[in-house]
Each structure stands twice: as C-alpha cells, then as structure tokens.
Amino acid sequence: MKGEPSKRHDVIIAGIGGTGSMIIGQILAAAAVSRYNNVLWNPSMTTARRGAPADCTVILSDTEIASPLLFSADTIIITESSRLKAFEGRVLPGGMIILETSGENEEVERDDVRVVEIPGVETAARLGNALARNMVLLGAYVEKLAPLPAALIEEEIARKFPDNGKMRELNLNAFREGMNIARSA
Amino acid sequence: MKGEPSKRHDVIIAGIGGTGSMIIGQILAAAAVSRYNNVLWNPSMTTARRGAPADCTVILSDTEIASPLLFSADTIIITESSRLKAFEGRVLPGGMIILETSGENEEVERDDVRVVEIPGVETAARLGNALARNMVLLGAYVEKLAPLPAALIEEEIARKFPDNGKMRELNLNAFREGMNIARSA
Amino acid sequence: MAKGVIEIKENRCRGCGFCEMFCKKGCIEMSTRVSNLGLPLPDFINPDDCSACGMCAWMCPHTAIEIYEYVEASPATAL
Amino acid sequence: MAKGVIEIKENRCRGCGFCEMFCKKGCIEMSTRVSNLGLPLPDFINPDDCSACGMCAWMCPHTAIEIYEYVEASPATAL
Amino acid sequence: MEKKWIAGTPRLWRDIPVIIPFCPGCQHGTAVKALCEVIDELGMEKNSVLVVGIGCYTMASILVDVDSAMIAHGRACDIASAMKRIVGKDTMVITWQGDGDALAIGCEPTIHAAARSEKITTFMINNGNYGTTGGQLAPTTPLGQVTTTTPFGRNQDQGYPIQAAEFIGSLKGVAYTARGAFTSPANYQKTKKYMKKALEKQRDGVGYSFVEILSTCPANWHMSPLDSLKRVEEEVIPLFPLGEFKDVDKIE
Amino acid sequence: MEKKWIAGTPRLWRDIPVIIPFCPGCQHGTAVKALCEVIDELGMEKNSVLVVGIGCYTMASILVDVDSAMIAHGRACDIASAMKRIVGKDTMVITWQGDGDALAIGCEPTIHAAARSEKITTFMINNGNYGTTGGQLAPTTPLGQVTTTTPFGRNQDQGYPIQAAEFIGSLKGVAYTARGAFTSPANYQKTKKYMKKALEKQRDGVGYSFVEILSTCPANWHMSPLDSLKRVEEEVIPLFPLGEFKDVDKIE
Amino acid sequence: MTDRLLIQGNEAVGWGALNADCRGFFGYPITPQNEIIEWFAREFPKRGRAFLQSASETGSINMVHGGALTGVRVMTSTSSPGWALMQEGMSNLANAELPCVIVLVQRGWNTTRHAQTDYTSVTQGGGYGGYKTIVLAPKSAQELYDFVQLAFYLADKYRNPVVVLSDAILGQMMEAVELRNPDFGPLPDKDWAITGKANHKDGNRRFSSIGQGMLPTPKHPNLCAFWGDYKNKIDTIKKKEVRYETYLLDDAELVLVAFGYVARVSLEALLAARNKGLKVGLIRPITLWPFPSETIRDKAKKGATFLVVEDNMGQMIEDVGVAVQGQAEIHLVNALDRHLPIEEGAIYPEKVLEKIEALIK
Amino acid sequence: MTDRLLIQGNEAVGWGALNADCRGFFGYPITPQNEIIEWFAREFPKRGRAFLQSASETGSINMVHGGALTGVRVMTSTSSPGWALMQEGMSNLANAELPCVIVLVQRGWNTTRHAQTDYTSVTQGGGYGGYKTIVLAPKSAQELYDFVQLAFYLADKYRNPVVVLSDAILGQMMEAVELRNPDFGPLPDKDWAITGKANHKDGNRRFSSIGQGMLPTPKHPNLCAFWGDYKNKIDTIKKKEVRYETYLLDDAELVLVAFGYVARVSLEALLAARNKGLKVGLIRPITLWPFPSETIRDKAKKGATFLVVEDNMGQMIEDVGVAVQGQAEIHLVNALDRHLPIEEGAIYPEKVLEKIEALIK
Numbered sequence A, B: 001m002k003g004e005p006s007k008r009h010d011v012i013i014a015g016i017g018g019t020g021s022m023i024i025g026q027i028l029a030a031a032a033v034s035r036y037n038n039v040l041w042n043p044s045m046t047t048a049r050r051g052a053p054a055d056c057t058v059i060l061s062d063t064e065i066a067s068p069l070l071f072s073a074d075t076i077i078i079t080e081s082s083r084l085k086a087f088e089g090r091v092l093p094g095g096m097i098i099l100e101t102s103g104e105n106e107e108v109e110r111d112d113v114r115v116v117e118i119p120g121v122e123t124a125a126r127l128g129n130a131l132a133r134n135m136v137l138l139g140a141y142v143e144k145l146a147p148l149p150a151a152l153i154e155e156e157i158a159r160k161f162p163d164n165g166k167m168r169e170l171n172l173n174a175f176r177e178g179m180n181i182a183r184s185a
Numbered sequence C, D: 001m002a003k004g005v006i007e008i009k010e011n012r013c014r015g016c017g018f019c020e021m022f023c024k025k026g027c028i029e030m031s032t033r034v035s036n037l038g039l040p041l042p043d044f045i046n047p048d049d050c051s052a053c054g055m056c057a058w059m060c061p062h063t064a065i066e067i068y069e070y071v072e073a074s075p076a077t078a079l
Numbered sequence E, F: 001m002e003k004k005w006i007a008g009t010p011r012l013w014r015d016i017p018v019i020i021p022f023c024p025g026c027q028h029g030t031a032v033k034a035l036c037e038v039i040d041e042l043g044m045e046k047n048s049v050l051v052v053g054i055g056c057y058t059m060a061s062i063l064v065d066v067d068s069a070m071i072a073h074g075r076a077c078d079i080a081s082a083m084k085r086i087v088g089k090d091t092m093v094i095t096w097q098g099d100g101d102a103l104a105i106g107c108e109p110t111i112h113a114a115a116r117s118e119k120i121t122t123f124m125i126n127n128g129n130y131g132t133t134g135g136q137l138a139p140t141t142p143l144g145q146v147t148t149t150t151p152f153g154r155n156q157d158q159g160y161p162i163q164a165a166e167f168i169g170s171l172k173g174v175a176y177t178a179r180g181a182f183t184s185p186a187n188y189q190k191t192k193k194y195m196k197k198a199l200e201k202q203r204d205g206v207g208y209s210f211v212e213i214l215s216t217c218p219a220n221w222h223m224s225p226l227d228s229l230k231r232v233e234e235e236v237i238p239l240f241p242l243g244e245f246k247d248v249d250k251i252e
Numbered sequence G, H: 001m002t003d004r005l006l007i008q009g010n011e012a013v014g015w016g017a018l019n020a021d022c023r024g025f026f027g028y029p030i031t032p033q034n035e036i037i038e039w040f041a042r043e044f045p046k047r048g049r050a051f052l053q054s055a056s057e058t059g060s061i062n063m064v065h066g067g068a069l070t071g072v073r074v075m076t077s078t079s080s081p082g083w084a085l086m087q088e089g090m091s092n093l094a095n096a097e098l099p100c101v102i103v104l105v106q107r108g109w110n111t112t113r114h115a116q117t118d119y120t121s122v123t124q125g126g127g128y129g130g131y132k133t134i135v136l137a138p139k140s141a142q143e144l145y146d147f148v149q150l151a152f153y154l155a156d157k158y159r160n161p162v163v164v165l166s167d168a169i170l171g172q173m174m175e176a177v178e179l180r181n182p183d184f185g186p187l188p189d190k191d192w193a194i195t196g197k198a199n200h201k202d203g204n205r206r207f208s209s210i211g212q213g214m215l216p217t218p219k220h221p222n223l224c225a226f227w228g229d230y231k232n233k234i235d236t237i238k239k240k241e242v243r244y245e246t247y248l249l250d251d252a253e254l255v256l257v258a259f260g261y262v263a264r265v266s267l268e269a270l271l272a273a274r275n276k277g278l279k280v281g282l283i284r285p286i287t288l289w290p291f292p293s294e295t296i297r298d299k300a301k302k303g304a305t306f307l308v309v310e311d312n313m314g315q316m317i318e319d320v321g322v323a324v325q326g327q328a329e330i331h332l333v334n335a336l337d338r339h340l341p342i343e344e345g346a347i348y349p350e351k352v353l354e355k356i357e358a359l360i361k
C-alpha cells in the first residue's frame, strides 16, 4: 500500500489514570507501522502515580512528522467524559470527538465538529469485562476514520494479549462491537 | 614607625622538605606586621609529602603588594645548597644570595650579585641542634638587609617556641649567631 | 445493639479490602459498587455487631474510615 | 661465621630504626651518619652473627634492605 | 446517645487539596498514619521536624502536620544530622525514607549518622523495591523476586539483601533498632511501640535510632492488596524477622 | 661461596624514577611490599589488576608491576566491580584503599560491593586518620585520639570508630574478612597469609573478600617511627583485634 | 531490509547500544529513563554482556569508569539529578581519557516531566578541571538509535566521554525505528586497556590515572604536557565535529534555533509560517557542543533575526548570542510559554507560530 | 582599632565566617583547603557552634542543606573534586531557595596545586536544572575575610547559595588581615525556617522542598510560577550585583582582564608596563557571575585590545568574548604560559609583561 497517497491522521486520546487509553494508542500506532512511513505515539502523564489524567497523541503519516506535541488534532477520543471540557477546544474545526458516554454528563458545546457518542463501559461490561472499555472506543475510531484496515488492528490486539487467554477474545470483541456501534452512530 | 618612607623587601627562601625554610619565612613576615602596611608570605610546595623541594616568598612593603608570586627577588636565601642552581638566576642584579655552605659544593656563577656564605648546619649543631640551622640564615638575612629591628624577630621567635622550652633558647641563639657571622661575612 | 458506627469516606477509599479482612465481627463487606476511580467500595453491612474496636481504621491504608463509639449523651453543662 | 649478609640502600633508607629493632641478633645499629634527607642511617655492625633470617628486610618499610645468604658456589654446569 | 470519635484519620494528618497517590493497598499511608499518632501521643507535634527522602512516601512531607522538608534522594541522614546539631536536643529530628533511599544512595549518610551516634531517628519503609520508579531491584529485594531490573528474578549475581535493622544495629553509635510490619492490628500496635521507643531514645539523647517497617507494594509486585499483605506475612517476615535488635539506654 | 638473595625488595616492586613519598616509618611501603610478594607467590602477576584509591598509598598504582589504575577517592569498589564483571573470573581485581577512602567517601561502594558479593578483593590500610591531607579524623579514629579535626581528641560527639572487618563480614555476600598488622615479623607473615587467602577466595569465585591492615602514620600521629609501632601494638590492636572474622567456602 | 520497530526512545537507546557492540551498562533507576536501564536488565545478561545496577548515580559513573578501563564499550543513562551526581566522575573520565557514553534523559529541574533545563550543564561541562564532552542532541527515536552509535564512535575516536542528550518526551514517545548499521570507519587499538599484563602484546604493565601529568608518563611527562594535549583535543573537536541541520535557511528572514524535540515543534511552526508566506528558516544544532556558531554567525551577518526556542528559561540563547556577536536581534520562546504553567504543560507549535507572526509583520 | 593578624587565606575564611555569625560548618578534608576545615574544628565547638566532618563532599553539601533549613548561616568549603561532588546538592539548594556559602579553593584539575580550572563550572552552574549562583572572586586574604561576609549577606538577600572562589595560592599564602566589621544593611526575617512549629509566630507548619512548583504552595502554585520567580531573581542579580575593580583604564589601549591572584600578577605586569610608557589597564571582575560585561563592552567599543590572563586553558576568555561581541581583539595568557610546565610552575608577572610588549609595539 506504501506509496499510495495517504491522509495524515492525528488523534489525541484523553483518559484517566494508568494504561487504558495509553494502550489503545499504542495498538493503533503499532498496527500502523507497516502502513505508514512515520508513526508516532506520545504519552503525557503527570507525576501522580494512579488515578491522574493521562493522555496520548498518535500520529500516522507518510510524510515526515514534525512536532510530536499537538495542541489540536483531527480527532479526539475522550475515554473518560470528565476530560471532555479540557479537550473539547482542541479538535480542529470539521474534526471529530469520540466520546465515552458513561460518567459525568457533560455535553459538547462546539457545533463545528462531529460528535460520536459511544457507551464503552456499558458495552464492554455487556461483553464480559468493563476493563475492555477503551477497545470499544478504538473500534469506533477505526470505523469512522478508517486510517487502517481493521484486520491490522485485530492482529495487533492478538499480539498484545496472551494466546488463548480470554482477554484476547474480550478485547477483539470489544473492538469489533465498537466498530458496529459506530457504524450506526 | 609607620609613615616613614620604607624600602620594599622581597626575599625568596629555597629549601627542601617540610617546614624549616617555611618557618623562617613566617617568622620574618609575622615580625613585620607591625612595621609594614603590607606583609605577604607565599609557600610553594610540590605534592610530594616529605623530602621534596619547598620554597617560600616573603614580601614586606608599605605600598600595595601586587603579585604574590615573584620570579625574581632582591634576596634569595638558599637553605639547602642543592637548590642553588635552580634559584641563582632569580636574584635581581645587585641583589644578594645568602647561601648555606654545608652539603653539595655548588658555586655561585653570577658576578652581579653579592654572595654571603653561612655555615648554618655547622653553627646550629655547635649551638646544640642542627634543627635550628635555618634560624642562622635568618639572622644573616636580618643583619645584611635590616628590614626590621632584630628585636622584632626575637619577639616572634619567642612567641613561636614554647615558654621555657630549650627550643626557644636554641633558636634565639642560632638567630643571633647568624647575625654575628654575617656581620663579618 | 451496636456499640459504635463507622464512616467510610468513599472519596478516599481505594478498595483494598483490608477493612473487610480485619473486621473480626464481619461488619464490612466489599460491594459491587465502584468509586470514581473505578475501584470497589466496602459496605458497612452489619452495624449491629460493630464493637468500635478500631481495627478496620487501623488497617485502612488510605485513612478512609472513621470509627465512633456510642456514649451516653453528656448532660449540657448548664451554669 | 656469618650465614649471610645484608645490603642497606642508603638512598632509600628513611632512618626509621625498624631494622635495628627487629634484628634479634643485634647486627644492625642506627648510626650518627645521616642521609641526604638528613635522616639517621643504620649500620650493619655485626655481620658475623647475621643468620640471613629476613626479618630486617621484612620490617623495613622502605625496601632499603636486601638480604643474601651464603651458599656453596654451584659448579659451573660444564657440557 | 452521642458519637465519640475512636479511631480513623489521625489529628496530625493534614487534609490536603492534592490527590494522595498511594496505590490501593499500599501501606505507605498506614505508616504515615502511625507516625502522626506516635508524634501526637508523645506530645512532640510542636517540636518535631520531618526530613523526607524521595520515594512514593515523599507525600509524607505534606501530609503530616509538623515542620517538614522534602530533600535529596538518599541524603536525609546528612541533612537531619546537621539540623539536629543546630536545633539542639529539644527538637526531634526524624527522617522518613524508603529502603532504596536509606540503603542504596543513602548508604553513606545512614551508616555514618549511625556511626556518629547522631541523636536523630530514621523510619525506613521497606517494600523490597523502588516503588516510585516502577519497581526495580532494591538493596532489600529477596532472592528470587522479579523486579523490572531483575526480570528473571534476583539471583546471587546481584548479591544478597541487606538486613538493615540488624546491620545498622551492629554499630556502636546506635541506641535502638527494630523491625515492624502492618500485617495485623497487633503488629500495627507493636510497630507503633517501636516507633515511640525510637523517638524516646532520641529525646533522651542516647544515640541514633532506626526502625525498619515492612510494607506492601501491590502495584509493582503485581499482586492484589490482600495477596501483598499475605506475601509480607509469609515470605518477607521469615527473611526479615520482626522485633527489636538493639536497645541500649546508654552507649559505652 | 656465593650470595643468594633471600629477602628485600620484591620482584614486582618497580624501580621508579620519582621519589616515593612515604614518611619515615610509614608502613604503607610494607603493605605494598607484602602485596607484591603475595601476588608473586600466587603466580597472579600477569592476571591481576590493581585499582588504587586516593591517599598516601596512591603511589602503589605505580609501584607494583601489574596493570593498575589510579581512580577517584572512595570509588574503588564501584570501579573494580564493573571491571571484574567484564574481565571475567580469570583476572584478579584488587582494590587498594585507605580507611578514609574505603569507609568514609567509599562507604557506599565498599558496602554495596560486599552486599552484591562481587568477586573482588579489597585491601584497606587502616592508619586511623587521613594521612594525605594532614591527619584528620577518619571513620577508624579511636576515641581520644587527637587529629587536626578533633584537636581536643575525638569524643563521642563524633561517634565511634567503625570496625570494618567485623562490620563488613556481617554481610552475607562476603566470603572472607580479616585484620592484620605489621607490628612484628610474625604478624607480617600472618597478614600476608590473610591477603593470600582473600585472593584465593576471589580466584575460587566465593564472594567478596576484605583484609584490613593496621598501619602507622608517624607523621600525623606526631610520633617517632618506633613509638608509632608501639602504639599500634598497645593501643590500636586492643581496639581492632587481629584475626579472621569471616571465612566461608561457599555462600548459602 | 532492516528491521523496523515501534519502540520508545528509551528503548531505541538500548538497541543502538547493542548494535554498537556496547558490552556493559551500569545504571540507577530514575524517571524518565527507567525504560533504558530496564531494557539493559532484560537484554544484556542473556547475551553475556554486563548489566549492573549501581547504588547511586555516583556509583553508575564510576562503574562506567571501571568498564571503560577494560577497553570495551560501556555506558550509563540517567536523568537530571543523577547527571549532577556524575560530575566528579565525568571530570575523572575526561582526565583519564576514557571513552564512554552517557545518555542524559533530562527532566524539568526536579520534576519528572519534560524540559531542556540541563543544556548549560552538559555543554559547558560542570564538574571540575574544565572538562568538555561532545553533546549529541537527537530529535527522534531513530536518532537516539543512531546517535548512541555515533557517540560510541566519537568517544573512542577522541578518548573522551560523549553525552547523548535526550529528554522526557524523546525518551517516552514511541516511533518506528529502522535498526540500521552505520559504518563510521576504523578506530585505533585500545592498547591502553587495564586488563592484566597477560593481555598485552608487549607483556608490559599498563597504567591509567585520573591525575594525568602528576606522575610522569612517556605521553605526559608533566602537567602542561597533559593540559596542552587536552586542549588540542578539544580544539580539534571544535573544528571537526560540528553537526547541525538546516531547513529553508537560504531566503529566511527569521531563523529559528532549536534542538531536540523542540526543533520538531519549531519545524511544525515553520511549515505553518511558510504556508502563510513568512520567510522562516530553522537551524537545528545536532552537536550542542561543539556548537554550530559559524553557521549562525553567517546568517546573522546576512541580516537575519533569530528566534531561539527552548524548553527552559533560556540557556542555548547564550550560545546563540556568542555566535551572532551582537550582529543580530535574538528573541526567545522559553518554558514559560507553555500553554499551561504546570508540569505537563508544553510549548506547542501554535505558540511558536504566534511569536513568529509577532516578529515578522 | 581593629585587629590585624598575619594569617593564611584559608584561615581568613574562618575569621570572616565567625564575624558573619556563621553557626555551622560542614566539610570534608581535601588539599588545599584543609586549613579551613581545621580552623572550624578548632574554633567552632568551643563557641557552641556546629562543626561536623562529613563522610564525603556529597555529605558536606547536604549537611549544609540541613543547616540552612534551620535558618542560621552555614557553610562548607572544598576543593575541585569535592565541588564536583556537590553539584546535585547545589541544584537542590538553589531550587529550595536556601541561603548558604560555599568556599571553593580550586586546585589544578586533579593535582593539589594552584590553578583556576573551575571557572566555567562555578560561573555557568553545573549540576542540573540550570541553577545559578553569585561567584565572588577575592584576590587576597583580606578579601577572603571580607567576601565571606559579603557572601553570607548576598545569600540571605537572594535566598540562593553564594560561592567564594579561592585557589591554592590565595588559600595557602599569609597576609596581614584587618578584622573589620562590614555592615551590609538589613535583611528580611527567615520566617521559612524548618525548626518545629513551636518556633513560629503563627504556630503553623513550614514546608521546604527541592521540587518547588511540583506540590502547589501559596508562593508557587505551579511549576512556571517557580521557574518564573527563579528567573526574575537571576535577572535581578545580573542587574544589581555586578562588582569589579579597574586600574588605569581611561587611557588604556590594552586592557588586561584577570581575577583572583592572577589579577595581582597582572597588576604587577601592568605597573612594569606603565613604567615603560605602555598604555595598559586592568579590569578585575570581582563577581565572576554576574560578569562585568558592560564595562568590558564599553572599553571594547572604544577600540581597546584585550589580554585575558587566567591560570587555566582559557575559560573566562569566553565571557570576555561574549562581552566584546566581536568588537575587539582578545588575546590570552593561560596556564601553559607557566615558567615551568610542572605542577608548581606559575605564570609570573614577567610572562604577562612579555605578552603585553608583544601586543603593543
């Protein structure tokens, strides 16, 4: 696929405390290595150890990636709705917010961006474990923006989670369900 | 005596190993504090601990003393004759070399300086202890250059050596005997 | 009747379960409720047996428990 | 007769007197001679009693003593 | 009937506006709580100074309602020694450190404060690793334990754990050493007793006092809080026995 | 009759063009001599590396005819640990240090090399002060001793001397510790035996080995050489007893 | 084709070192470089290479000293406070002329977050005696991988420590890295290594010293011989080892100067500015010491204005000042220009662009 | 009348500290500053002041940290390798804004003899985080006595460590010193001292931190608040605390720039040159940081040539370079110009005169 003209994708994933949002960013980036000339994942964690805000930025691009730090991005995934207000202003006009609906009931105030609301926690819990909540959002992102074939992400999820473990199935299901939901969202 | 015009005296004392030559320099400097506006004693020791060359510079002056390091001086006191060659060239023309005669029998080659030969070791041994050898040379210096009244030096020697100790007497005697010898040298 | 009562400060609780483990009276049980941080919260399920012994608070690493003993109301010191 | 002989390297000697102190045979004595550095020098005063025991060299802190034992001259290995 | 407060947040535990970042089941909080209680019970609130090293416990420097300083990693005993010699005997100078802080980079300060018989007290929280930086080998890590710098388990190639309370207790300048843990309410009380005694040794000017406190690190041990506590009980205490190792009323 | 060399300057003692600056009666020279002999007798000349700290003994780095490095004050055990792990078991890595070097600024490197059970050997010359810098208090200075930083005699305010051979021996990673002196020919031989044994422990890969050697410092003790030797015998040895303190053939 | 891995900058350090045949790593945990020491703990022992955790950073640098003495390639990594603790060791390594590599993953003074607050300390040489080291400033995980290898080469070439200056952002972020094999050319034998006489061709002892010139050696019979040699070495490096990158410099009226990750933030701003028709260029020093002063001075003489962008309170700006010799205006975007004044606040390209626009009007 | 004592420079440090009401000294032996620590060991305990010998220089600087926390005046002294070991502590003291004084008696890299090889390290601030300290450079025993007192004043005024930069010559030589009592004016209360709540008027706890801006305090609610404040402090010092001395500058065509004992060697050469009718002047920086750049720049603009004289391989010359901004020629007399290339070799006035004559012909 290399060599074909390819859009650049910038996404910020904003969550809380630890690794959930970090890991979907890493999976997205790792899955894209074979597809894009340049791939970057950049975390932003505060000193506080657990339960503190934690965001990451993923950039997929065929041209050189200049800044690893983005103030604004095409897409922002909010995995904890409490982070919405801090990030709402950072989506580019015409961009998209993928928003976890569980938790605080903040509303997006901007009208120049698309909003995709995803019940990640609920969906993951329904599939067996709320821990997979962020995978649902990743599915929604891939469905909506299509930066990569879903198969590449699924391969990466399989690599990340232990063989035959039920975590692999859970996460794959959550990812696929996220795509499903997004298709009709 | 302050305020009277007063010559500046520069003297380098060159010896070996440890404190002998250092101490007469300190005594000279200390005795001069009440007499000169500025007094400086500057040692030069190598890293080697014992038995290595050790020199010091003493400057007595009513005007500001600029450099604490002198390459050449009016007077050089050689307390170990083995050091003569290293220092002979550092006496100013018309200056004086006060030379311990015991040890290697090097001769002064310059003819533009005065040479005063003093048998310090011999004299001090005769007075009771060769350890006081440098005091003999100090006596010779004070006699020849008269930078200070001898009484000031004697006071300082008394201060330096313990009350009623025989070292005090020995050193005072050595100093006085140095003056005596120099008077006729 | 209950000798005392405990108060669980849910904003401080980190769901470690030490309180449940060390209450010999079985007054505390980890629930299915979760805190803001997504961690399980304990419930004071058995108030009547609480002896106000202090153990649960001693063992709580997050100072999330306060224990009170019931004492006779002291008559207002009138004067 | 002397079993051995010692050699005192005066340029290394620092006049500590350990050799005199540790020679049980009384072969060494600190003299009134002084070295370049003005330190007293030992004399090998009693060569006949020297047993080449090694003690003086062991104890000399300045490696100023070499000890030799007298041995039969080895016949020149002719062939 | 009225409600009388019996136990819970100690009086000297400050209500601070920042999140206390101790992980679930981490006993750093328990240790700080015990410290608050001990200082309060000894009436030392107004004349205590807390010198806090760098580790997950650094928060103690803003949690305890006494004068306090957050200082360089490992150098608490240097700093406390100097402070004590200036503030004098009526002010208690306490260092609050971890096993990495007090024994690795802090080896020289700790051992020399002990040898110099400084009239200070060290409380060292031993969780067998460097919690803050993500669970690396510490001077106290038991053989076999997996850490991020002994990913295949600590083996003899990295040597053997140091038993601080015993090792430091062997120095003459030391008045008191002990090792406690928080594996049960009884141990909690016993550990508080050790901590008190250590402070009393300082108050009485006997010499250096040192209490090692075994603690959990569920996050880096990759264990649940309850399993961590069990590990301390079943695996750590057998290697690091509880009790007092030195207790003298006068040195010499 | 022919003359056969029996004793004196050891074969590995290099004839160097600079003045050896040991003061009269200073036993640093004796120690270096013993080292030369021990290395020679064990046949380790070609596969030994000497790591020399900073002190009056630094000269050892050019006196002994083996590969050698003069390195930072106090860090010999860090340096030696790294070297050993690279050069491997067939090369003997030896640190040559003073009491100040190994125990004060070198406290952390020495104790951690011991705890890590590094396969290296430390020889520490204990003369009870910092000779090089003019005779200051060292971690080994006996109570009462006048030094330039305890001008009225060391008192308890500066704590108590560290007994290194015993203290270090108490760490599990240590294979061997001993303390020798050169107060008599018999002690000279015994000390050499300790030094040999320490190197053998390294050769056999048992663990860290450490020999403390009591020595004179006539210059800073302000004593004659003979009086210094007497002082070691009569005052120092009673406080720092000679002998072996740890001797194991396998750790664990 | 070479491998391409998505790895953190900190991990790229490990792969680079492995590829450079580094044989020993010595380190102490500190955020944000823990992934480096953990990489070595995982990867080195199983390959028979030395990994040893020290008891402090003072220990690390002295272990590096020990490793370097044996003549193999060795390294350490640390963050800011640890770097400070290594200053005596750095001076000693330079004095003893022992090659080694130090990766400094800067943090913001005493926070664990990103910044470039150690610029002056690394480029000027702290410590004592006036030592200097080449400082390489990568901008990406790829360059971390590449520059660690270059650093080993330069260290061996000059028998001097070399610093690779990373930071919390470069260390933590992941990028696709190509595990390529650079060839820097031949190097002299390490005939000076301290490994025991059995290992030397001539069978003679070797001697290494941190006080060169004190005890006479054939190479340095006296102190000034050593000082002079060291100065010559430094002067040679200054002449030969300057490295930098430029973007659109030719017609630039405003020249950004930035290093490390900040150079990339600046480049983003530059591209945006160019889109608006603003004539902006960029000089990115790759060696922070020696500093590319001449390139900057040339541009200054041509009348350009400079905008230094750095994530500290203004440190490199001093070197830019030295370079322009009063012949150009110099402006600064510094750490206070973070969008939020807190630890994780950052200088975004938008902020740099804002300053650019304010300057070219 | 005040006392006049013939004392070593190192001893003058002690007397100065005593007169400044210093209450604690913490140090570790190292040549050529041993007379300082020995002075305090002798004089402090009997006056009820704290003297404590540390186990290393890392220990010393942290003991100084402890002492400074209590709000009294405390200090340490050391020589070059020890200074390097203090770099983490220096950074921490600066971050925690704790006043204290460090006397650095330089030695020549790793020899025990005289030199000025630590100029860059002290003036630039090694360590981490970009800390800065005022550096006072005395030229005599009298100034050592005076400047130690000034240093304590400035440290308290700015709540920042201050370095007094001595060297083996200044430390070892004896001069007559007048034990005078300078009055620098009032200072603010040390209400921040960590001494126990009983000692505070308001009874509230005090908190000190080496990571200011991490945990919010009223003074520094966030990181940039602290960084900004620290930068302001540094800028204020740069503006207000520049000190220097000049000799015969007005008509000088050649200006010597030298500090410490070398300034006196240079003055001797200057006097000799003036005797020969050569128009030579001298600028002696007293504060090495902040550096008297403006005075130098003014003179450069008037067309003077500069001759920097320093006992190292050329360090201050960089600052002179920054000052003149390419507007004047700068020449150097450095440590290689010693009459003998060995440790105790020295730059004599004759050598400086020789260079002066070569430059003005």
Ligand SMILES: Cc1ncc(C[n+]2csc(CCOP(=O)(O)OP(=O)(O)O)c2C)c(N)n1
Pocket: E054, E055, E056, E057, E073, E097, E098, E099, E100, E101, E102, E125, E127, E129, E130, E131, E132, E133, E138, G028, G029, G030, G031, G057, G081, G082, G085
């Ligand atoms: C000089 C320095 N080196 C390293 C660090 C990084 N660091 C912070 S805390 C810590 C270890 C803490 O371990 P420990 O004292 O056992 O505390 P814990 O977190 O385990 O409770 C380290 C290495 C530092 N802050 N400063």
Ligand SMILES: Cc1ncc(C[n+]2csc(CCOP(=O)(O)OP(=O)(O)O)c2C)c(N)n1
Pocket: F054, F055, F056, F057, F073, F097, F098, F099, F100, F101, F102, F125, F127, F129, F130, F131, F132, F133, F138, H028, H029, H030, H031, H057, H081, H082, H085
């Ligand atoms: C970092 C550092 N601090 C201090 C010194 C100064 N110094 C040189 S040797 C020495 C002490 C030596 O004492 P010890 O190891 O006991 O050796 P001794 O001279 O007594 O044999 C000191 C403090 C130094 N060289 N480097």
Ligand code: SF4
Pocket: C006, C022, C023, C024, C025, C026, C027, C028, C049, C050, C051, C052, C053, C054, C055, C056, C057, C067
């Ligand atoms: S106070 Fe005692 S009885 Fe009551 S809940 Fe707590 S542990 Fe149980």
Ligand code: SF4
Pocket: C008, C012, C013, C014, C015, C016, C017, C018, C019, C020, C041, C042, C059, C060, C061, C062, C063, C064, C065
């Ligand atoms: S012990 Fe405390 S933190 Fe743990 S579950 Fe109970 S209340 Fe929550």
Ligand code: SF4
Pocket: D006, D022, D023, D024, D025, D026, D027, D028, D049, D050, D051, D052, D053, D054, D055, D056, D057, D067
């Ligand atoms: S070898 Fe023995 S007997 Fe001979 S002189 Fe020496 S100590 Fe005396």
Ligand code: SF4
Pocket: D008, D012, D013, D014, D015, D016, D017, D018, D019, D020, D041, D042, D059, D060, D061, D062, D063, D064, D065
């Ligand atoms: S023992 Fe050695 S140094 Fe001492 S006096 Fe005898 S020969 Fe001289």
Ligand code: SF4
Pocket: A049, E021, E022, E023, E025, E026, E027, E028, E056, E127, E131, E132, E216, E217, E218, E219, E220
């Ligand atoms: S990492 Fe470990 S020590 Fe640190 S807070 Fe978490 S559990 Fe406690």
Ligand code: SF4
Pocket: B049, F021, F022, F023, F025, F026, F027, F028, F056, F127, F131, F132, F216, F217, F218, F219, F220
């Ligand atoms: S000062 Fe002491 S240790 Fe140093 S050489 Fe002299 S006697 Fe030996």
Ligand SMILES: [Mg+2]
Pocket: E055, E098, E099, E100, E125, E126, E127, E128, E129, E130, E131, E138
């Ligand atoms: Mg720990």
Ligand SMILES: [Mg+2]
Pocket: F055, F098, F099, F100, F125, F126, F127, F128, F129, F130, F131, F138
């Ligand atoms: Mg010693």
